[in-house]
Amino acid sequence: MSSPVLNTVRSVKVKLGLLVAVSVTLASILAATGAVGSVPFWLTVPVTVALALGVTQLLAAGMTSPLREMTAAARGMARGNYSVRVTATSSDEVGELARAFNRMAEDLAAVDRQRRELVANVSHELRTPLAALCAVLENLVDGVAEPDPVALRTALDQAERLAALASDLLDLARVDAGKAELSTTQVPVEELLQRAVAEAKVSRREVRYDVRVTPPTLTVPADRSRLHQLVANLLDNASRHSPAGGVVRLTAMETPDGWRLEVTDEGPGIPAADRDRVFERFGTLSETDGGGGTGLGLAIARWVTDLHGGTIHFVEPEPRSTGARVRVDLPREPGQRPNLLPSKTKEPVMTQPVNSPVPSTAPIPPARPVPESGMDILFGRFWPDARIPGNVRAVLYSLAVGVLAGIILPFRDLGVGTSVVLLAAGGVILYFSANRKSRFTQACAVLCALLSLTAFVRDAEWIVILCLLAGGVVCVAGLVNGRSTPAFVLAAISLPLAGLRGLPWLGRSVQAVSSLRTSAAALRTVIWSLLGLLVFGLLFASADALFAKWAGAIVPDLQLDSFVLRTFVTIAVGGVVLAATYLALNPPKVETGNGVVRPVARRYEWLAPVLIVDAVFLVFLAAQATASFGGHEYLERVTGLTYAEYVHQGFGQLTVATALTLLVVWAAARKAPRTTSADVTWLRGSLGLLCLLTLVVVASALYRMHLYQEAYGFTQLRLLVDVFEGWLGLLVLGVMVAGVTLKAAWLPRAALLSGAALLFGIAAINPDAWIAKHNIDRYTETGQVDWYFLQTLSDDAVPVLAKLPDDAANCALKRYDIKSDDWLEFNVGRHRAEPILTSRPERATAVCPAETRR
Numbered sequence: 037m038s039s040p041v042l043n044t045v046r047s048v049k050v051k052l053g054l055l056v057a058v059s060v061t062l063a064s065i066l067a068a069t070g071a072v073g074s075v076p077f078w079l080t081v082p083v084t085v086a087l088a089l090g091v092t093q094l095l096a097a098g099m100t101s102p103l104r105e106m107t108a109a110a111r112g113m114a115r116g117n118y119s120v121r122v123t124a125t126s127s128d129e130v131g132e133l134a135r136a137f138n139r140m141a142e143d144l145a146a147v148d149r150q151r152r153e154l155v156a157n158v159s160h161e162l163r164t165p166l167a168a169l170c171a172v173l174e175n176l177v178d179g180v181a182e183p184d185p186v187a188l189r190t191a192l193d194q195a196e197r198l199a200a201l202a203s204d205l206l207d208l209a210r211v212d213a214g215k216a217e218l219s220t221t222q223v224p225v226e227e228l229l230q231r232a233v234a235e236a237k238v239s240r241r242e243v244r245y246d247v248r249v250t251p252p253t254l255t256v257p258a259d260r261s262r263l264h265q266l267v268a269n270l271l272d273n274a275s276r277h278s279p280a281g282g283v284v285r286l287t288a289m290e291t292p293d294g295w296r297l298e299v300t301d302e303g304p305g306i307p308a309a310d311r312d313r314v315f316e317r318f319g320t321l322s323e324t325d326g327g328g329g330t331g332l333g334l335a336i337a338r339w340v341t342d343l344h345g346g347t348i349h350f351v352e353p354e355p356r357s358t359g360a361r362v363r364v365d366l367p368r369e370p371g372q373r374p375n376l377l378p379s380k381t382k383e384p385v386m387t388q389p390v391n392s393p394v395p396s397t398a399p400i401p402p403a404r405p406v407p408e409s410g411m412d413i414l415f416g417r418f419w420p421d422a423r424i425p426g427n428v429r430a431v432l433y434s435l436a437v438g439v440l441a442g443i444i445l446p447f448r449d450l451g452v453g454t455s456v457v458l459l460a461a462g463g464v465i466l467y468f469s470a471n472r473k474s475r476f477t478q479a480c481a482v483l484c485a486l487l488s489l490t491a492f493v494r495d496a497e498w499i500v501i502l503c504l505l506a507g508g509v510v511c512v513a514g515l516v517n518g519r520s521t522p523a524f525v526l527a528a529i530s531l532p533l534a535g536l537r538g539l540p541w542l543g544r545s546v547q548a549v550s551s552l553r554t555s556a557a558a559l560r561t562v563i564w565s566l567l568g569l570l571v572f573g574l575l576f577a578s579a580d581a582l583f584a585k586w587a588g589a590i591v592p593d594l595q596l597d598s599f600v601l602r603t604f605v606t607i608a609v610g611g612v613v614l615a616a617t618y619l620a621l622n623p624p625k626v627e628t629g630n631g632v633v634r635p636v637a638r639r640y641e642w643l644a645p646v647l648i649v650d651a652v653f654l655v656f657l658a659a660q661a662t663a664s665f666g667g668h669e670y671l672e673r674v675t676g677l678t679y680a681e682y683v684h685q686g687f688g689q690l691t692v693a694t695a696l697t698l699l700v701v702w703a704a705a706r707k708a709p710r711t712t713s714a715d716v717t718w719l720r721g722s723l724g725l726l727c728l729l730t731l732v733v734v735a736s737a738l739y740r741m742h743l744y745q746e747a748y749g750f751t752q753l754r755l756l757v758d759v760f761e762g763w764l765g766l767l768v769l770g771v772m773v774a775g776v777t778l779k780a781a782w783l784p785r786a787a788l789l790s791g792a793a794l795l796f797g798i799a800a801i802n803p804d805a806w807i808a809k810h811n812i813d814r815y816t817e818t819g820q821v822d823w824y825f826l827q828t829l830s831d832d833a834v835p836v837l838a839k840l841p842d843d844a845a846n847c848a849l850k851r852y853d854i855k856s857d858d859w860l861e862f863n864v865g866r867h868r869a870e871p872i873l874t875s876r877p878e879r880a881t882a883v884c885p886a887e888t889r890r
Contacts, residue, residue, distance in 0.1 A: 046127045051099060059088045073600025083607045086535060090542070099126070102134035109141065118145035165194040218259040218343055218370050225254045225288045225295070232267040233286070242280040245271075250289040258344060258370055266340040269333035270299040270362060277303035277360065294346070294367040302359040306350060315348070337364075344370040419530070419537055419624035426544030430617045433464045438610020442602040444860050445609070450491040450500055453860035458488035458504070461613045462511065469620035471517040476785060480514025483507070483792050490799040495865030496830040498752055499799050506792045513788055515616070516623040521784050523626035530624050531616060538618035635709035639718065642707045646722045649700055653729035660736055687744065690737035691757070694764045697730045701771055705780070720775055727772045734765035749822055750810045755803055763794055802865075808833035812840060823884045827851040834869035838876075846882035849873065 045051050063084050070080035105122035112120045118141060124134035172191045175181040226249040233245045267286075274284045282302040289296050315338045341348040346366035353361045437460050444453035462484055471477045487507035490500045512527040530537075577584040636642055663670075701723050708719045741758050767787055774780035808829055815821035826837060826848045837848040854873050855866055873879075 048099075048128045048130060051128060055092055059092050062091055063088050069600055070604060073598075073604070075601050075604045079604050079608055083604050083611070086611050087607065089536070089539065099130065102126075102130050102137075106134065106137050109137070113141070113144065116148075118148050162198070165198050169194040169198075218262065220257050220370055221260055222255050223258045223260050223263060225249050225256060225297075226252055228260070228264060229267060229286050229288065232264060232271055235268060236271040236275055241275045241278075243275045243278045244281075244283045246283055246285045248285070248287050250287075254288060254290055254295065256295050256366070257368070258366070262340045262343060266337050266364070267297070267299075269337045270297075270364075273333050274299050274301035274303075274360070274362075277301055279303065282359075291365070294365065297364040297366070298361060300353065300357070300359060300361045302357075305353070305358060306360050341366070417625065418526075419533075419622075421537075421540060421622070424541050424544075424618075424622045426541065426546070426548035427468070427621065428545055428548050430464075430468050430621065431542070431545045431614065433467075434614035434617055435606075435610050437461045437464055437613045438606040438608075441609035442606030446598065446601050446605055448861045449855065449857065449863070449866075450495075450497065451857065451861040451863040451866075452492045454491040455488050456860075457609070458491070458507075459485060461609070461616075462488065464613060465511070465515065465616045465620050468617050469515055470623060471515065471620075474514075474517050477514040477517055479789060480510045483789060483796070484511050484514075486796055487792065487799075490796070492862070493864045494799050494802070494804075494830075495832050495863050495869070496752075496804045499795070499803050502756075503795050503799055506795045510788065510792045511616070512619065515620045516626045518626050519781065519784060520627065521787075524784065524788060526624065526626040530619060530626070531612075534615035534619040535611060537624075538615060538622075541618055541622070542614070636707050639709070639715065642704050643718055643722060646700065646704050646726060649697075650722065650726050650729065653726065653733065657729065657732055657736075687737055687740045687757070690733055690740070691761050691764070694730055694734055694737070694761065694768070697726060697733075698764070698767060698771065701726065701775075705775075710778075716778070723775055724772060727768050727775070730768050731765060734761060734768065737761050745810075746814065749814060749820075749825070750807045751825070752803065752807065755798070755807060759794055759798060763791055766790060802832050804829045804832040805836045808836040812836065815844075823847055830865060831855075831863075831869035832865040834872050838872045843882065844885065846876060846879035847884035849876060849879045850882050850884070852879075 045054070066084040066087060067080060069075075070084070102122050102124060109120040109122055121138050121141060122134045124131050124138060126134075169191055172181070172187055172194070176183055176187060181187050226247065229247045229249065233247060236245065271284065271286070278284055278301040284302075285298075285300045287296075287298045287300070315334050338348050341364055344366050346364060348362065348364045351361050351363050353359055437457065440460055441457045444457055448454075462481065466472055466477075466481050469477060472481075484507045487503040487510070490503040494500055508531075509524070509528055512531050513524045516523065516527040516530065518524050518527050573587060577587050704723060705719070709715050710719065738758060738761055741754060741761070745754055767783075767790075770783050770786055771780075774783055808826060811821055811826060826833070827850055829837075831852065834849065834852060838845050840848060849872075852869070852873055854870060855861075857863065857866060
């Protein structure tokens, strides 16, 4: 549906100019508003782009959809479907083209229908006399019937019917070729009608004919043979549809512009909806057809009338009469169309059928093609729109989460409010997820909920942010129900793209608002509820100080700068939730499939590289054993490095080697043939050995990191690297299990969930407190510690640091501040640290012992 805002614009160029102007103006206003409200640049840019795209989509809706509909309709016409029509509501060039296309489609549909009817009716009309003629001749040949005059008359009648049909078809061929010419003479009308009636009586139909000509001496210029053909066809049609004993009336009279001929019968009449169609070729009606006609008589009658410049149509029968009444108006001179303006004596054209049943079924409206939108072309088979219906509730729920975020998040640290916003967003997304019944999606939902709680429990922002990022990855992986690593990557890419892919769906959702019958009642309910909340809230806040304090903690400060920031946060969070909701409603096809992998033809092609890697690992482990048994002096004499420098130098490389080993195992498993038991044995043996050696490398890397931490202290990065290396070792174990069972479809999901679970495990052990405790233990043993590093830890470490001797504790807590959090910022770590920091006012002037940096 085209946007009503731009429907009245009559030029596509002007429409495009308006769209550009509106988009640029909106972006400028938003950028200026963000600058006034001190909104961060990283928040202003995406919100501005998203709103500009949304407004452009709203205004431009339907501008090019007729073109896409025409493309789909043309493809349907190529397959023989002429019933399709395109939407044409705009006034510009595209709208005019759409209307012209619809007219062309209607003409083609009529031509196609006539062609089909021509083939069907000609076949039917030919089959009946041919079958009868063949039956007569077979009886004569077989001796069943004698060749008496009756049998021969029957055969002759059928042959004459075939000749009449061929003659009618020849006349219509002349019409199509435009080769028919008139031979005009003065024709006495009464004589012409009497002769036509005499010929009609030969058909032996049980009807009577009544001929009236006014004046009796009426003579008109016309083509005698064509005019006789016209009258004969009208008489044949009327007599065939009249009941036995009925009267067919022929009336001719002079008119100011020429003369008029009317033929009336006493049959059932013609329904109003079919009065134009009966003049088409083979336009017979099953409910009124008396049988025996070729279906071409009235078509030829219209053709003769048109040749003479006249008109032919059905009019209402006379009062208290039934049947069909056909009227022919012809001019004084053939080829000149008379002035047929309504007069007092002109009878109305038939509008209601006479004694005809009401059709039982309504006409089927033309089909509308489903066009391929620009988004469908952009995303292709990867993400089909599937015509997901608009969902007003999804939009409203997402907007509600955005409003909640706008109220809670600005000017507050991470805390219970952050967890509430995240849980609300996750609940909305899961509620609309098409895969919410999948066990994998449910497991991802539970893990995401646990990860969101870290903002409430921990004050260490580094682990909280990592947990929230991991929760986002797990969330999108669960929404698309992915099963492989490429699927998880595509799912992560799909979330930002959902804001673009979901624009047509958003448009349908906005349009659905106007179609809701209860929208007005719901709007009134919301308005009255807000009004009651505002009035009574203000009254009670002014009457009670405690109530006012509570209300102030809930209702945000709405100064200009804070209002702008909250608005941007509302749009950003609401937009992200809405994009994720569309991703949940219509997940893309991330499981593209890798196709059939062709294994190598010879075993050595994959086995030789794997064995070489195994050999390199063995040599490396031999070097490790030599360094361990040779001692520190041997290592320093050979390499010139201390043991601490030696272990620190190689940790990163060992981590990379572990990750590359997984890649080698994946590639070898894909290319190795498994046709024989020997192939499977070599595969398990070589890759199993590589995995075992890799586990030893993982243990060596972890040991090196342990020695380095003992020498230089414990930090967040070193803890993360330790956990990452351990996770790689866990993946190696999983690969070994998959190698035994030769089933690895479960491994990508297990890797994703285990990685996110390990991050949650880090948050669960209180990492900053763990790091502080181990540094204190190291200080107790060696007297070495980095006081500045301890002062930069989060409030989670305060209870551990407070266990130091008073001077050392005051030094470690010197840079910690007491935060005045409201209830929406409540955080377990800060809550536990607050009484400890309050009880040590002297820490601000504490003098630290001699520091030892890492």
